[in-house]
Amino acid sequence: MKERTDVTIDRRSFADKSTLARELAESVADRIRAAIAERGSASIAVSGGSTPGKFFQALGKTRDIDWEKVVVTLVDERWVDETSDRSNALLVNEKMLQGPAATARFFPLYSGGTEPDAAQVAKTNALMADLPRPFAAVILGMGNDGHTASFFPGGDTLDEALSAEGPTLAIRAPGAGEPRITFTLPRLLETDGLYLHIEGDEKATVLDAALGEGAVEDMPIRAVLRSGAPISVYWCP
Ligand SMILES: O=C(O)[C@H](O)[C@@H](O)[C@H](O)[C@H](O)COP(=O)(O)O
Numbered sequence: 618m619k620e621r622t623d624v625t626i627d628r629r630s631f632a633d634k635s636t637l638a639r640e641l642a643e644s645v646a647d648r649i650r651a652a653i654a655e656r657g658s659a660s661i662a663v664s665g666g667s668t669p670g671k672f673f674q675a676l677g678k679t680r681d682i683d684w685e686k687v688v689v690t691l692v693d694e695r696w697v698d699e700t701s702d703r704s705n706a707l708l709v710n711e712k713m714l715q716g717p718a719a720t721a722r723f724f725p726l727y728s729g730g731t732e733p734d735a736a737q738v739a740k741t742n743a744l745m746a747d748l749p750r751p752f753a754a755v756i757l758g759m760g761n762d763g764h765t766a767s768f769f770p771g772g773d774t775l776d777e778a779l780s781a782e783g784p785t786l787a788i789r790a791p792g793a794g795e796p797r798i799t800f801t802l803p804r805l806l807e808t809d810g811l812y813l814h815i816e817g818d819e820k821a822t823v824l825d826a827a828l829g830e831g832a833v834e835d836m837p838i839r840a841v842l843r844s845g846a847p848i849s850v851y852w853c854p
Pocket residue numbers: 663664665666667668669692693694695705757758759760764765766767
């Protein structure tokens with residue numbers, strides 16, 4: 618397993634958060650432009666949380682992208698509406714979909730109500746039927762417990778999340794706070810470019826542990842790292 622991950626993981630280190638944000642935005646912008654040139658449109662799926670704000674701002678300011686042909690969605694979402702400061706959609710709207718990127722379309726994962734029950738998830742999945750496929754870029758984050766997207770240790774639908782076509786499903790986990798909705802792993806791997814954006818020494822240590830031996834259930838990001846899909850890790854202190 619180690620040999621296989623070594624050849625597919627490209628680890629890049631940057632001096633600081635601003636440099637990382639700029640370089641990641643440039644790489645994702647290249648993917649978006651290439652997808653539009655090849656397929657006429659582009660979709661990207663981004664992570665929420667505390668890490669990606671600067672990257673969102675850098676990407677959203679990029680002028681030489683035909684943003685009207687771009688659909689932005691999230692790899693996962695907390696089941697809260699956009700008035701909540703826990704909303705990943707709110708973060709994307711405030712940080713990325715301003716200025717040049719304001720003409721992009723945003724496909725939310727949250728579809729209303731207090732619980733992601735079957736009817737609500739079906740609504741989200743119906744919307745995602747219009748998402749350009751494959752993704753031009755998928756940008757993952759990682760928690761210190763080894764989760765990525767909403768693939769949490771102890772997640773009640775973790776097995777399905779890592780194997781089903783989806784495109785999305787509900788998941789609840791002790792470490793997740795609210796109930797969540799997440800794209801499934803097979804669907805996230807349908808991408809021209811797969812990125813992992815992490816910052817700080819603690820997360821570098823967590824990634825090293827995830828690259829070692831151990832169960833996927835303990836650190837679900839292992840499912841991504843062991844998938845054989847090429848992944849670019851963007852890290853800075
Ligand atoms: O909604 C979310 O919480 C995310 O999409 C999640 O998967 C995130 O990427 C990690 O939890 C890292 O979060 P931080 O950037 O806050 O450390």
